[in-house]
Amino acid sequence: MNSQYIYVLYFLAHNEDFDIQCTRETTVDVTSGLDFPCKPPQETQLNIADISKMPSRQSVLKLNATISSLNKPSTMMTIRDTESEVKSCRIGDQTGMIQLSLWDNQIDMVKIGTTYEFTNLSTRTFSGKTYLTTTRNTKITQQNTAVLLPTTSDTEDVDTQTNTITQTIEGSTISMKKLCPKCHSTQLDFNTKLNFHRCTTCKILRKQESYISKCNGTLIFKLEENELSLTIANSVLTRFIRKQNTQFLDAQDIEEFLLTCGPVTVTYTDENHVIEINKSINTIEVTSTHDIDDELCTVTDLVSFSQTSESKVPGDKRNSFPTQHIEVEPKQTKTPKDH
Known part of the structure; x- marks a missing residue:
């Protein structure tokens, strides 16, 4: 045991890192007066x-x-x-x-x-x-206190060429794995329908929602003559799923959602790696002619107003709309004088 103390003291005195491996014959005793330098x-x-x-x-x-x-x-x-x-x-x-x-x-x-x-x-x-x-x-x-970067530095930035596509997803293949939060080992037999699961490595029983989910896969888009296959990583897919505020039990749930969520806008690299994916927002495209044609804009407003008030009956307050929601400026027209 004395030789072990000398071994430890030697490394501590020289401020070197070391590892102590204990065997069945190792004994640990409490001692005092040991010089153990430490730093805040x-x-x-x-x-x-x-x-x-x-x-x-x-x-x-x-x-x-x-x-x-x-x-x-x-x-x-x-x-x-x-x-x-x-x-x-x-x-x-x-x-x-x-x-x-x-x-x-x-x-x-x-x-x-x-x-x-x-x-x-x-x-x-x-x-x-x-x-x-x-x-x-x-x-x-x-941190609240910013650390300034050096005034001159080689950042080694590499410009990534990106492409964008807005379209519904034609097909998808998603792989989902569950990892133990303690030992990070992959769970080979994980039943999402059960409330509890015992880790196959560390043997700890946990609630099934305690395990870490990792999912990635491939998205397929239909082009004119062929298909575009894009690889999507866990961080990008997880970020997109969280925005939908929807719970998914397994990989097929995610695949079915991707096929039915409607048009999406995907940004990807030349190597077909997805950088970002968002649900596409349907908007009315306005041309430059519409912007300068006051009469056409007025007609568009009237059509929009009539579509939202088809069932409105004069005197029926149930189908009335607040005037502040839609304002239509009437066209100034000249009327012939009465003879």
Whole structure:
């Protein structure tokens, strides 16, 4: 046991990180008088200049930075047999800029030009350059005090060419997976009709709504001679679903909703990745001729008024309409004088 104390004290004295692995023969006793240097939480905060010099897989406990740019398309990656969504952004402070990878539900937590406090980040290196990535324990908190970006910096922004289509969805294929909120393992046998589900990995029984839903898939649009197939990621699809204020039990519920929701406006990249999807709003198209033709505008107003008051009977107050809702200016006409 004495050798273990010497081992621990050696690493603490040199301010190095270490891991202690306990076995069946390990014993833990209470002791006193052990010199254990610690720092207040505010002193653990690093800046980007310091982080850029760190090797791979180092923990960054706290960082205050501002979002400089956010890549539009997301990327789907398979990690430990689980498909995850990742999006890159550029963050910075007065000391420099660095790329940060956001994963899954953290993607929609940031906005360009806003300052956040990031905790429990991790470093990665690629081609001799250091990057940051979020972890399962990362927390992102918006800050009231803005962190200024460097006056001159290489943001490495890449212009993404986008296209737009407004049309009803011809077909869709949606895949939905449930993840444990604790161990984040994919649940292979998840029955949405049951009230409870036991995680297949950590064996914890939870309410079925406690599990994390991840859905992505493909949207198909009918063109003149062929079809357009677009890939939609979890963050984009989830954002669209939340706007509809509708509950979906499984993937087929989402597919049926997409086919019956009417025309949608979709913005996508040249690689056919959906960036944004919204329900299309039907509006009356007004031409330049309509704008300058007062007589035609007056006729349009009269037709609109007559359509909304077809069942109105003189003296019947049940079908009367408030005058402030529709105002029709009568045309000034000349009447012949009485002879």
